[in-house]
Structures are given as C-alpha cells and as structure tokens.
Amino acid sequence: METVEKKSAVETYIEQRKSSDSEPICAYVYDLELLKEHATSIKESLPSFCRFYYAVKANPARELLQTLEPIVDGFEVASIGEIGKVSNVSGKPMLFGGPGKKDSEIENAMDHNVEYFNVESFHELNRMNYIAKQNEVTLPVLLRVNLSENVSESNIRMSGVPSQFGVDERDVQDLIKKAMELQNIDVRGFHYHAMSNNLDAxxxxxxxxxxxxxxxxxxxxxxxxxxxxxxxxxVGINYWNPDQPFDWETLATGLSQCETAYKDENLTLFLEIGRYVTAECGSYVAEVLDVKTNHSEHYAVIRGGSHHLRFPAAWKISQPFSIYPIDEWRYPFERPEITDTKVTVAGELCTPNDVLVRKEYVNRLRAGDVLVFEYAGAYGWTISHHDFLSHPHPEHVYI
Ligand SMILES: Cc1ncc(COP(=O)(O)O)c(C=O)c1O
Structure with missing residues (x-):
C-alpha cells in the first residue's frame, strides 16, 4: 500500500488533530466536496429516462443527505427512521422498500413524501391494501421480483437464489392479478434490486x-x-483492487442504448444506488497503538476496529488503506516498527474477528502512525456494533 502523498481532507484533519490533542486519533472523515462532484457526475451521465435515487441505508448521515439533496431525484428508504432523516433535509420523493414493513410504518409513510411502496410479498400486499382502505387512499406500488436467473457474480445476490426479498418470479403473475383485484392498490411498476457490489458493468x-x-x-x-x-x-466498489473500479461509463452507455432501443415504450428507469455514491467520500482514520510479532506474523493494533468499521470483518476482506506517517514519538523508549513485510491490522476489541486488514504488504509501519481506511463512506459506521467493549465512539468530521 502507498503512503498518502497529496493534501486531502483527511490529511488536513490529521494535522489539525495532532497539533491539538494527544489522545490517539480515531475518526470518520468525510470529504463533502468529493461527494458532490461524484454524485453530480453520476447524475449527468444518466440518460433522461433515468431517475437517480440515493439508497439511504448506505449512509444516512445528515451532512451527506444535505450534500446529495440538490443532486438526486429522490431517496430510497427502508424504515420510518430513514423516512424521518430524509424528511428533515428534503422534500424530494421517496421510495419505501424493505422486507419487514410494520403497519405503523406504512401508515406513517403515507403522511410523508413517499411516492412508491415496494411490495415484498402477498401478505404485505394485503396489508397495504387494508391500511390504504382504512385511510381512504390508493397506494402506488412497485412489485418486487426475485428473478429466476442469477444476474451477476457479485458477493451478495438476491436473484436466482431463495431469499426473504420480493416474490419469486414464478409467482409474479399471481401477484399482479391479486394486486389488480385490490381496490386501494395501484400497480405502477416493478422493482428488481438483485445484487450487491457487482463489479461487472x-x-x-x-x-x-x-x-x-x-x-x-x-x-x-x-x-x-x-x-x-x-x-x-x-454497483460495486473494488475493495480488492481499487485501481480497477466498476466501469461506470459502460453502464451509462448501456442505459443510453436502452433509452434509444425502447424509446417508443415511454419507460422510466429508477436507480437507487448506495455504496457507489458514498463509499469513496468517507475514510476511517485510526492511530496505530501497537506493532508486534506473534507466531512469526506481524500485527498492528489500532485505536478503533470492527465496532466502528465492521465491513471488512463481515466480508473477511482487507479494507483498502494507506499509511499517514507520524514522525513525532513521545516516549523515551524504542518505537515498535516493521518494514518491507506483510501485516494484519486488528482493532482494540477482545476477539480475533476484529480484523480490518489481512496480511497486506507495507513498506514501513510504526506505532503512532495513522492508518487511513479508504472507501469507508458506505456501510461503515451504521452497520457496526458500536458499543461492544464500551470504547469511545470515533469522531465524525465533515469537511
Ligand atoms: C432495495 C435496495 N435498494 C438499493 C440498495 C442499495 O444497494 P447498493 O448500496 O449496493 O447500491 C439496497 C441495499 O441493500 C437495497 O436493499
């Protein structure tokens, strides 16, 4: 991995923090300008029959939602909590998905700016109709399909395999017929979220x-x-090899070709993208507390860990990282250091599963250096088990 070279939001943060506080660094740092530029380029690349929605579950932080608000066409939400977070910053439309919607959530969503409700099962369809009838409204719905075919080689698939999401393609015709019989349901289309972290455009x-x-x-x-x-x-992030990212241009070109090919059909295509929108703008920054060798393997232990960034432990991968070298050393004794070797980076928790980097090569790593874990802006903080071991939470810095 390379040493950080150019001045970035992260570097600015580390310099300020080091000059003002001796506690080990531990923070999520977000570059909102980068997010704005990235989201704008996604939006501008899409043909006019596409609507660009942000999947809030990837990162629901208010500052990120505010940055995205002027750019996106709407938000995909999956709980009343997410509906509340979006409503606090935007009047743009929402799509309400998720396999376990409560009656109260459906009712509450009707009072907010929810444009479409995803139907995930026959029972949910009946419940939506029942609630809509009681409230004397008609609910516009998209029927969520679990396709029969497997559609990509991505890590997580929700298509071509059994899952708790949507309705088996073989049952979709029955679902449509059922929906058409119900007085308070209006079938407006179909929903196909089918994969996670696909790298093949x-x-x-x-x-x-x-x-x-x-x-x-x-x-x-x-x-x-x-x-x-x-x-x-x-749409995926190539955590294994960030130099070969998902080829967005191929997808955008393919979408434009679809627009042309189906121009007489008057279609509207919704994209509800999470990971690809926010992953890059966020870094998890953590100071190395210790460097040691154990049974011939090298370990760095950081202030932080999988309770803040659970993703690499959950997927058993190395989070991409760079090293921000800190030259000051405040103790009167030897500084632990490794050079030209592979290191496993572990967190401060008392479990061997608390690992963020697995046997990756470093030129040099010392106690007191700072590790910058990249692509941590999506499925980072909010999917992690924050209070295991009761360590202090990281700072959250928006630059
Ligand atoms: C229904 C739905 N839409 C969109 C997304 C966002 O997916 P991604 O972050 O992979 O773009 C998810 C993620 O779980 C989802 O469940």
Missing part, C-alpha cells in the same frame, strides 16, 4: 435489459400502464 447492462423485457411482457399481458422499472442498486 456489462453484466449490469444485461441485467437492466432483462428487467425491461420482463416488465414489458407483464405490462402487455395485464394491460398495465407503462411501468416504472426500478433496477435497484448494487
């Missing part, structure tokens, strides 16, 4: 084409209005 385009074809076939069979086709998120 060509596979993503094929998936979009498949979603369009299936939606049009059901539209024709049941004389539905032109459907909204929600292709979900799942």
């Amino acid at each position: 060509h596979a993503h385009v094929r998936f979009v084409e498949m979603c369009i074809e299936k939606s049009l076939a059901w539209r024709d069979e049941y004389e539905l209005n032109n459907p909204i086709i929600d292709i979900g998120g799942g």
Whole structure:
C-alpha cells in the first residue's frame, strides 16, 4: 500500500488533530466536496429516462443527505427512521422498500413524501391494501421480483437464489392479478434490486435489459400502464483492487442504448444506488497503538476496529488503506516498527474477528502512525456494533 502523498481532507484533519490533542486519533472523515462532484457526475451521465435515487441505508448521515439533496431525484428508504432523516433535509420523493414493513410504518409513510411502496410479498400486499382502505387512499406500488436467473457474480445476490426479498418470479403473475383485484392498490411498476457490489458493468447492462423485457411482457399481458422499472442498486466498489473500479461509463452507455432501443415504450428507469455514491467520500482514520510479532506474523493494533468499521470483518476482506506517517514519538523508549513485510491490522476489541486488514504488504509501519481506511463512506459506521467493549465512539468530521 502507498503512503498518502497529496493534501486531502483527511490529511488536513490529521494535522489539525495532532497539533491539538494527544489522545490517539480515531475518526470518520468525510470529504463533502468529493461527494458532490461524484454524485453530480453520476447524475449527468444518466440518460433522461433515468431517475437517480440515493439508497439511504448506505449512509444516512445528515451532512451527506444535505450534500446529495440538490443532486438526486429522490431517496430510497427502508424504515420510518430513514423516512424521518430524509424528511428533515428534503422534500424530494421517496421510495419505501424493505422486507419487514410494520403497519405503523406504512401508515406513517403515507403522511410523508413517499411516492412508491415496494411490495415484498402477498401478505404485505394485503396489508397495504387494508391500511390504504382504512385511510381512504390508493397506494402506488412497485412489485418486487426475485428473478429466476442469477444476474451477476457479485458477493451478495438476491436473484436466482431463495431469499426473504420480493416474490419469486414464478409467482409474479399471481401477484399482479391479486394486486389488480385490490381496490386501494395501484400497480405502477416493478422493482428488481438483485445484487450487491457487482463489479461487472456489462453484466449490469444485461441485467437492466432483462428487467425491461420482463416488465414489458407483464405490462402487455395485464394491460398495465407503462411501468416504472426500478433496477435497484448494487454497483460495486473494488475493495480488492481499487485501481480497477466498476466501469461506470459502460453502464451509462448501456442505459443510453436502452433509452434509444425502447424509446417508443415511454419507460422510466429508477436507480437507487448506495455504496457507489458514498463509499469513496468517507475514510476511517485510526492511530496505530501497537506493532508486534506473534507466531512469526506481524500485527498492528489500532485505536478503533470492527465496532466502528465492521465491513471488512463481515466480508473477511482487507479494507483498502494507506499509511499517514507520524514522525513525532513521545516516549523515551524504542518505537515498535516493521518494514518491507506483510501485516494484519486488528482493532482494540477482545476477539480475533476484529480484523480490518489481512496480511497486506507495507513498506514501513510504526506505532503512532495513522492508518487511513479508504472507501469507508458506505456501510461503515451504521452497520457496526458500536458499543461492544464500551470504547469511545470515533469522531465524525465533515469537511
Ligand atoms: C432495495 C435496495 N435498494 C438499493 C440498495 C442499495 O444497494 P447498493 O448500496 O449496493 O447500491 C439496497 C441495499 O441493500 C437495497 O436493499
């Protein structure tokens, strides 16, 4: 891994923090300018039949939502908590998904700016109709499909495999018929979120084409209005090799070709992207407390760990990182150091699972240096088990 070279938001933070506080550094640092530029370039690359929604679960921090608000067309939410967070910063429309919606959430969502409700099962459809009837409204819904085919080689798949999400493609026709019978339900389209962290842009385009074809076939069979086709998120970050990122241009070009190919169909395509939007703008920054060798393997122990950034432990991968060298050393005794070797980076928890980096090469690493874990802006802090061992939480800094 490379030593950090250019002045960045993270570097600015580390310099300020080091000059003002002797406690070991531990923080999430967000570069909001980078987020703004990245989200704007995504939006500008999309053809006009696309709507760009941000999947709030990737990172619901208020500062990020505020930065994205002027850029995105809306937000994908999966709980009343997320609906509240979006409502605090935006009047833009929301899509409400998630496999376990409570009656109270559905009712509450109707009072907010929720434009479409995803239907995840027959029972949920019945409940939505029941609640809508009691409130004398009609709910616009997208039917969530678990496709029969596997659509990518991504880490997590919600298609072509059994899952708690959506309705088996083989049952979708029954679901449409059922929905059409219900007086307080309006079928507006289909929802296909099918994968997580897909790195193959060509596979993503094929998936979009498949979603369009299936939606049009059901539209024709049941004389539905032109459907909204929600292709979900799942655009990946290459944590293993950040120099070879997901080829966004291939996806954007593929979407434009779809717009041209289906121009007479008057389709609207929704993207609800999380990871790819916010991962890069966030870094988790943690000071090395100790460097040691144990059974011939080298370990660095940091102030922090998987209770703050659970993702690499959950996926059993190395979080990409760089080293910010700190030359000051405040003790009168020897500074632990390793050079030209592989290191495992562990956290401060009392479990061997608390690992953020597995046997990666470093030129030099010393106690007191600072590790900058990159691509930590999505599925970082909020998916982690913050209070295990009761260590203080990291700072959250928005630059
Ligand atoms: C329904 C739905 N839409 C969108 C997303 C966002 O996916 P990603 O962060 O991979 O883009 C998720 C993630 O779990 C999801 O469940």
